[in-house]
Amino acid sequence: MKKPESPVMEAEFDLSVLPEFNFTEIIDEVLRNRTNDPIVIASRAKDLAAMLPDKLPAAGAPIKEVLERLNNLLSNHCRRTTHPGFFGYVASGGLPVDPFSHALVAALNQNVVGYPGAPAAATIEQTVIKWLCEYAGYPEQADGVFLSGGSIANLTALSVAIASCVGSDIRRVGLAQACDGKRPVILCSTATHFSIQRAAAMLGVGTDNVISVETDDCNRVRMDRLEEQFQYDHTVLCVVANAGSTTTGAVDPLADIADLCSAHSTWLHVDAAYGGGALLCPELRHLFNGIDRADSISMDLHKWFFNAIDSSVLLYRNPSAAREFFYESSDYILFPPDGPPEQHMFFHLGPELSRRFRALPAFMAFCHYGAEAMGRNIFHNVECARYLAELVDYDDNLEIVASPQLSIVTFRFIDKFLSAVQIDLVNERIREEIEKQGQFLMSATRLQGRPVLRVCIVNHATRSIHIEGLIDTVLELGQKSAKEFHLQ
Numbered sequence: 001m002k003k004p005e006s007p008v009m010e011a012e013f014d015l016s017v018l019p020e021f022n023f024t025e026i027i028d029e030v031l032r033n034r035t036n037d038p039i040v041i042a043s044r045a046k047d048l049a050a051m052l053p054d055k056l057p058a059a060g061a062p063i064k065e066v067l068e069r070l071n072n073l074l075s076n077h078c079r080r081t082t083h084p085g086f087f088g089y090v091a092s093g094g095l096p097v098d099p100f101s102h103a104l105v106a107a108l109n110q111n112v113v114g115y116p117g118a119p120a121a122a123t124i125e126q127t128v129i130k131w132l133c134e135y136a137g138y139p140e141q142a143d144g145v146f147l148s149g150g151s152i153a154n155l156t157a158l159s160v161a162i163a164s165c166v167g168s169d170i171r172r173v174g175l176a177q178a179c180d181g182k183r184p185v186i187l188c189s190t191a192t193h194f195s196i197q198r199a200a201a202m203l204g205v206g207t208d209n210v211i212s213v214e215t216d217d218c219n220r221v222r223m224d225r226l227e228e229q230f231q232y233d234h235t236v237l238c239v240v241a242n243a244g245s246t247t248t249g250a251v252d253p254l255a256d257i258a259d260l261c262s263a264h265s266t267w268l269h270v271d272a273a274y275g276g277g278a279l280l281c282p283e284l285r286h287l288f289n290g291i292d293r294a295d296s297i298s299m300d301l302h303k304w305f306f307n308a309i310d311s312s313v314l315l316y317r318n319p320s321a322a323r324e325f326f327y328e329s330s331d332y333i334l335f336p337p338d339g340p341p342e343q344h345m346f347f348h349l350g351p352e353l354s355r356r357f358r359a360l361p362a363f364m365a366f367c368h369y370g371a372e373a374m375g376r377n378i379f380h381n382v383e384c385a386r387y388l389a390e391l392v393d394y395d396d397n398l399e400i401v402a403s404p405q406l407s408i409v410t411f412r413f414i415d416k417f418l419s420a421v422q423i424d425l426v427n428e429r430i431r432e433e434i435e436k437q438g439q440f441l442m443s444a445t446r447l448q449g450r451p452v453l454r455v456c457i458v459n460h461a462t463r464s465i466h467i468e469g470l471i472d473t474v475l476e477l478g479q480k481s482a483k484e485f486h487l488q
């Protein structure tokens with residue numbers, strides 16, 4: 001028999017591409033352009049697709065050439081969330097340290113399944129989780145896990161809440177059998193983010209079984225209505241409270257909800273995906289009284305902690321329910337959930353197995369800027385929102401729809417000679433025209449069935465000058481559009 005020959009391969013993927021371009025220069029240019037260029041340029045999907053190779057390239061090209069080919073697409077067709085006039089959705093601009101920390105994540109390429117495979121990464125992740133648990137007022141035993149975003153954090157929290165309510169046997173027997181034929185329901189408010197509905201659909205609870213309880217004038221859940229729900233003969237799987245609702249930034253009465261949940265031994269999940277950053281502000285902490293009594297809390301670092309996407313945490317006051325639910329041994333990962341710290345596994349606390357080193361950018365951001373400076377920037381966003389509300393109050397052509405509780409303001413342009421329908425049309429036009437002009441962006445949203453102008457300020461670069469600029473633009477466009485109706 002012939003001796004096997006060893007296969008030969010020249011090194012093709014090596015470091016030689018790196019000297020071809022200056023990483024810092026490229027990043028610097030992206031960051032510098034954040035105010036010069038329009039936030040978004042309208043485009044057609046097929047025109048953008050035409051800028052890219054139709055087929056998977058068979059042969060490679062120098063990285064410089066690849067970047068040049070992408071130049072038009074990336075320079076002109078990435079929505080600039082970094083722009084200080086970007087007020088849409090809940091989208092922070094990212095931090096200047098992020099391009100560096102995310103590059104480091106890629107270079108280190110840690111698979112953060114747990115401590116044994118990624119000791120440094122696991123230690124950093126557990127440290128950041130511990131810091132955030134302390135900010136939430138959680139006890140020593142608390143734990144948590146980094147995930148990709150608020151939707152996944154909410155989904156994960158609900159899966160643990162359900163197991164905690166009906167028993168972790170649910171993994172085997174399913175929801176119907178675990179609930180003994182009673183209707184399983186999730187209680188939240190009409191202001192709750194739609195990720196809860198999606199989670200209910202994914203977990204087999206069903207969206208019909210998400211009960212969205214009425215809110216008060218400040219868009220906070222009505223306690224009387226929430227309490228009422230416990231009188232019915234259904235199984236309350238979990239209550240979801242808002243700590244910063246998406247549309248208006250409403251913070252539910254967390255302490256009252258915690259009282260209600262503990263009286264009924266019901267899991268309380270607080271969705272602080274947006275509002276969580278405000279825990280860093282001493283001036284705002286009182287709004288979150290009671291958050292330390294939640295069984296789980298989701299917080300997006302890529303929202304009001306200013307971090308670049310994707311970075312979210314799910315915290316558990318007592319992680320044992322999660323550990324019991326997620327623990328599943330396999331033939332190659334044998335560590336039990338109650339093992340020593342050197343056997344810590346993140347998949348005992350959430351659904352992911354292979355995970356990137358998400359905690360590094362958060363760690364670097366906290367260490368580089370410090371919690372106090374982050375808190376000051378977050379509070380400045382709140383001051384900008386309050387200033388905007390004052391400017392709205394001051395002008396006869398503007399009216400507040402929901403005053404800011406955190407850093408979201410909803411308002412509209414008004415004109416006493418126009419009907420409600422015409423006013424709605426004017427406001428829709430204002431929003432669309434502003435987006436076309438490119439110096440500001442507000443996302444489309446409705447309150448009480450009517451379109452409103454919604455400004456969400458979660459960018460550390462936003463200053464009062466941008467607020468004044470937005471108000472001037474809204475007034476100018478509103479008056480122009482109203483005049484067209486006057487002339488009809």
Ligand SMILES: Cc1ncc(COP(=O)(O)O)c(C=O)c1O
Nearest residue numbers: 090149150151193195246273274
């Ligand atoms: C209150 C709230 N919860 C959850 C989410 C979903 O977060 P993500 O987009 O990170 O999945 C959002 C998104 O805006 C939100 O505002």
